[in-house]
Amino acid sequence: MTAALDHIPTAIAADLRTIANAGRVARGLRAILGALLNRREVDRLYTLTDRELADIGLFRADLIVVSRSPLGVDPTRQLTSLVHERFRIEEAARRVG
Numbered sequence: 803m804t805a806a807l808d809h810i811p812t813a814i815a816a817d818l819r820t821i822a823n824a825g826r827v828a829r830g831l832r833a834i835l836g837a838l839l840n841r842r843e844v845d846r847l848y849t850l851t852d853r854e855l856a857d858i859g860l861f862r863a864d865l866i867v868v869s870r871s872p873l874g875v876d877p878t879r880q881l882t883s884l885v886h887e888r889f890r891i892e893e894a895a896r897r898v899g
Contacts, residue, residue, distance in 0.1 A: 837876040844868060844877045859885040 847855065847865055855862060864884050868877035 833876075834874050837874055840876050840878040841869075841873075844881070859888065 844865060847860070848862075852862055855865075860881065864881060867884075868880040871877060871880060
């Protein structure tokens with residue numbers, strides 16, 4: 803004969819899994835929302851001139867590339883990565899040349 807208390811650990815474990823899954827869903831939704839909001843910020847960059855973009859290390863082509871990425875991908879992270887990679891390459895070229 804099993805006591806009612808024997809089922810409590812199983813119920814608690816199921817509740818904890820449900821809470822963990824809800825947390826994962828919330829983080830995923832937050833990431834998608836953040837990516838969509840950052841996409842709007844990238845759209846604002848289109849209003850800058852080529853010279854202004856160059857001042858922050860970007861080319862207009864960079865904006866086009868990140869605008870074509872999937873909706874769930876954060877375009878600002880892609881732009882940051884492009885700028886850092888470009889900077890790294892330019893620094894290496896300066897050391898060689």
